[in-house]
Amino acid sequence: MRRSVELRDHQRELHLFQLRLAAVAALVVVTFVVLFSRLFYLQVIQHDYYQLLAEQNRVNIVPVVPHRGVILDRNGVTLASNYAAYTLEITPSQVDDLDGVIKELSTLVEITPKDLRRFEKLLEEEPDFSSIPIRTRLNDEEVARFAVNRYRIPGVQINARLFRHYPNNEVASHVVGYIGRMSESDFAGLQNRGLAYNYTKSDYIGKVGLEQYYEQVLRGVTGYEHVETDANGHSIRTLRSILPVSGNNLLLAIDARLQQIAEVAFGDYRGSMVAIEPETGGVLALVSRPGFDPNLFVEGIDPEHWSALNDSPDHPLNNRALQGVYPPGSTFKPFMALAGLELGKRSPGYSISDPGYFVLGGSGHVFRDWKAGGHGIVDMHKAIVESCDTYFYGLAQELGIDMIHDFIAQFGLGQRTGIDIAGEVGGLLPSRQWKEQRFNQRWFVGDTISVGIGQGYNLVTPLQLASATAILANGGRIFRPHVVQHIQDSQTNELETIEPYPIGEVPLQPRHLDLVRDAMVDVTRPGGTAAWAGWGAKYSFAGKTGTAQVIGLKGQKYDEDAIDERHRDHALFIAFAPAEAPKIALGILVENGGHGSSTAAPIARKVIDYYLLGIEPKEPGPRRRDEETEGD
Amino acid sequence: MINRFLAFIGRHLDRQLMALVTILLAIGLLVLFSASGGNVDRTSAHAVNIGIAVTIMWIAANIPLHYLASIALPLYLVGLLLLIAVELFGFEVNGAQRWLNLGFTSIQPSELMKIAVPMMLAWYFDRYEAVLRFRNFVTATILVVIPVLLISRQPDLGTALLVAAAGFYVLFLAGLSMRLLLGTALVGVAALPFLWESLHEYQKQRVLTLLDPMQDPLGAGYHTIQSSIAMGSGGVLGKGWLNGTQSQLEFLPERSTDFIFAVYGEEFGLLGNVVLIVLFALLIARGLVISANAPTMFSRLLAGGVTLTFFTYVFVNMGMVGGLLPVVGVPLPLISYGGTALVTLLFGVGLLMSIRTNRRLVQT
Numbered sequence: 001m002r003r004s005v006e007l008r009d010h011q012r013e014l015h016l017f018q019l020r021l022a023a024v025a026a027l028v029v030v031t032f033v034v035l036f037s038r039l040f041y042l043q044v045i046q047h048d049y050y051q052l053l054a055e056q057n058r059v060n061i062v063p064v065v066p067h068r069g070v071i072l073d074r075n076g077v078t079l080a081s082n083y084a085a086y087t088l089e090i091t092p093s094q095v096d097d098l099d100g101v102i103k104e105l106s107t108l109v110e111i112t113p114k115d116l117r118r119f120e121k122l123l124e125e126e127p128d129f130s131s132i133p134i135r136t137r138l139n140d141e142e143v144a145r146f147a148v149n150r151y152r153i154p155g156v157q158i159n160a161r162l163f164r165h166y167p168n169n170e171v172a173s174h175v176v177g178y179i180g181r182m183s184e185s186d187f188a189g190l191q192n193r194g195l196a197y198n199y200t201k202s203d204y205i206g207k208v209g210l211e212q213y214y215e216q217v218l219r220g221v222t223g224y225e226h227v228e229t230d231a232n233g234h235s236i237r238t239l240r241s242i243l244p245v246s247g248n249n250l251l252l253a254i255d256a257r258l259q260q261i262a263e264v265a266f267g268d269y270r271g272s273m274v275a276i277e278p279e280t281g282g283v284l285a286l287v288s289r290p291g292f293d294p295n296l297f298v299e300g301i302d303p304e305h306w307s308a309l310n311d312s313p314d315h316p317l318n319n320r321a322l323q324g325v326y327p328p329g330s331t332f333k334p335f336m337a338l339a340g341l342e343l344g345k346r347s348p349g350y351s352i353s354d355p356g357y358f359v360l361g362g363s364g365h366v367f368r369d370w371k372a373g374g375h376g377i378v379d380m381h382k383a384i385v386e387s388c389d390t391y392f393y394g395l396a397q398e399l400g401i402d403m404i405h406d407f408i409a410q411f412g413l414g415q416r417t418g419i420d421i422a423g424e425v426g427g428l429l430p431s432r433q434w435k436e437q438r439f440n441q442r443w444f445v446g447d448t449i450s451v452g453i454g455q456g457y458n459l460v461t462p463l464q465l466a467s468a469t470a471i472l473a474n475g476g477r478i479f480r481p482h483v484v485q486h487i488q489d490s491q492t493n494e495l496e497t498i499e500p501y502p503i504g505e506v507p508l509q510p511r512h513l514d515l516v517r518d519a520m521v522d523v524t525r526p527g528g529t530a531a532w533a534g535w536g537a538k539y540s541f542a543g544k545t546g547t548a549q550v551i552g553l554k555g556q557k558y559d560e561d562a563i564d565e566r567h568r569d570h571a572l573f574i575a576f577a578p579a580e581a582p583k584i585a586l587g588i589l590v591e592n593g594g595h596g597s598s599t600a601a602p603i604a605r606k607v608i609d610y611y612l613l614g615i616e617p618k619e620p621g622p623r624r625r626d627e628e629t630e631g632d
Numbered sequence: 633m634i635n636r637f638l639a640f641i642g643r644h645l646d647r648q649l650m651a652l653v654t655i656l657l658a659i660g661l662l663v664l665f666s667a668s669g670g671n672v673d674r675t676s677a678h679a680v681n682i683g684i685a686v687t688i689m690w691i692a693a694n695i696p697l698h699y700l701a702s703i704a705l706p707l708y709l710v711g712l713l714l715l716i717a718v719e720l721f722g723f724e725v726n727g728a729q730r731w732l733n734l735g736f737t738s739i740q741p742s743e744l745m746k747i748a749v750p751m752m753l754a755w756y757f758d759r760y761e762a763v764l765r766f767r768n769f770v771t772a773t774i775l776v777v778i779p780v781l782l783i784s785r786q787p788d789l790g791t792a793l794l795v796a797a798a799g800f801y802v803l804f805l806a807g808l809s810m811r812l813l814l815g816t817a818l819v820g821v822a823a824l825p826f827l828w829e830s831l832h833e834y835q836k837q838r839v840l841t842l843l844d845p846m847q848d849p850l851g852a853g854y855h856t857i858q859s860s861i862a863m864g865s866g867g868v869l870g871k872g873w874l875n876g877t878q879s880q881l882e883f884l885p886e887r888s889t890d891f892i893f894a895v896y897g898e899e900f901g902l903l904g905n906v907v908l909i910v911l912f913a914l915l916i917a918r919g920l921v922i923s924a925n926a927p928t929m930f931s932r933l934l935a936g937g938v939t940l941t942f943f944t945y946v947f948v949n950m951g952m953v954g955g956l957l958p959v960v961g962v963p964l965p966l967i968s969y970g971g972t973a974l975v976t977l978l979f980g981v982g983l984l985m986s987i988r989t990n991r992r993l994v995q996t
Contacts, residue, residue, distance in 0.1 A: 021924055024940060036906070051864070
């Protein structure tokens, strides 16, 4: 009995076991079908997608930055070039202990706190998988020392990179400008103009000056390498490469030596000078003092240098030649004289008797001449040579503001010249409409009188002054001032010349021109306001001094020594030479330089002496007489 | 003489199992050579592993069934003691305490339990054959749960899972009542939140990552993403042996061990995968047939348990590489590099052979 029960149970158990085994076998089949479906989904349905991902995994597209075009002066002197140097770079994504690695590296090569700060800044900005420089310009010994220890420090590599270099440092810094790392807004700007394809976000881009204005010329075309890369970021081989196209070179009208002489001639003074070749509009020198060292910006300027430049009361980053606006003062007078002659309000022989002041008819308002007691009998020639205010007060009143504005506007004063450096400001040539719009006020005759001697609302840039002088020197032909003379194609070496033709002409009668020109030559001769600066010149030196008031002094006598240096008048000077066939025309402004004759004219003399005769200046520029005190 | 020697060698080797195992091991060597980037040293090291494991398989195949039954309990107890020793004296590798230093070699006792647990349960149920009661199942469950808990404390989720599965298969085949099964399943579901809490952070992460690998593409999701890319980019025909970009360029992690299936799938495509799945299916089918025809309760349950453990290996590994299951450290049987798992698995196959060939020798 017991046995049969056991037997039946035995049978039952076997049956149950086989049932269960069959169930499990079914489960196995189902699971394998599920697995197969999954693999079918991955390998057939999603194949294209994963194929693409696998390609993206293995192929890295690495941009190859093109050689940036170089910048040379008119004699082939290098103003901006590239040099290759070794940089030590870290790829943060491949490094576990960044601080440890940096510590390790600093035992091999010197890493300054400045290097570290720059690295940390870049670390924030750049993606983790990019190679971030921690030290630049390694010397051969440092390269060797790292190479030996390289195996110990994964994620760190040495790369040869091209650096922009400005071999003349401060010289022509405002002309050449500088490049720097691309900012978010730089990149957005490129995107708006449809140029972003040629850049990566970690590229360098021209920020200021020619580097910025001619960015697209200098840049070239970015090349690409398709590099097969393994999971550790090691390059295995290059699958395909598209070579970069080097940027084009800029050949400037600038004469670097002339530029340097002019800069030195300013001494400690702030100010600006622009020299133009009248026959072409080429800018021979464009000075803005103080300058700065553009090399500081290339790899990212450090905060100390930046705040030193940015917070300085001298504003060294401000390009005064284009952005500084000043009343033209008496340098305005030759243009007023031409207006009088051309518009028939004055004849060369017309004379006045100057009592030393001018009384405005009707109001009885008195305008003083700079010379107490007056200049005596004054015709137009003498009015220019001695810079007689009274003569031009009367002329201004007779011309009226509308005529003055329309005539002077032809010389481009108060308007952007269109020079090939960005950031130029317009200045102001006052008019009836302007005053109504600006102040909602009617134009008064009294306003016209001050305008007649270049004061009042008048504001010009040194560049405009130089350009207007070049037009005058050129007999009225107008060239757009341009710093770049030729663009040299990097592939063919062909030269493209920038605007070699005049863009307009101011109609001027030769006899009127001759009169003004002769008078300007006499300015630099004994009896003229710049006689001292013109002493012994071996060419006909045409010039005109000017003084622009910084603060109005009511009823007080202007005493140069008694007032704060920064409140002293600005000195101005315009010149061209040789007068009969001008090769150079210039405009100079010396901030707080006092009289044009004492500070500005000597600079012009040095510049022209060098340019026409090759005479190297003997003494350095003047020193500022006293240093200002803080908080005054 | 030679014929007699061959007959001695082959006496207990099941021909079908032997053929399948040989093909799979050969495929494994081939893929390993590719996965290791053409590393001859590594491949030959694995060949040595194979030699050792096959020898152990042969020995297992020659163990008489009754002798096997008699060592079930001692083996289980030794395994349990070793696990406790690991808990107390084991050393850590990669944050998990799994190894025990015996002086001359290091062993991983949890590996032993993959065989010892089903063997113990089969022996236990065999003893109470025909009079199985509810309390027998409770006892059996406890016999499974103790080693599983010890292993999961190491922590080694993959092995704990496999040991639990092995135990469960035997319970199931022994006739665990369906009501109890459903009840346990319900309790299991109810316990899920608590189980979730008891998981290690990295284990939780693996599960979460499975649901959305892109959530952490460079961290926890990296394995799944890269293996899916390898698999998917392989397409139907594959990129060809030694030509898988994902594996050759080292995007695939652990490509010669747990993720070797991705290397295989990338280089041999869906077609290769089908071949591999069919080979595994045949092997498992053979195991189930041996189980069905086994003479005793003990041998039936042992064969079923061992076969299904093998199946679990295959499914969990392939599911993990294919992105169906979370990433658990389970190798692909007979293909992945590594000696320990290979020895255990081939020992299991040896047991199957022993059960198969001893049927004729020991009549019931």
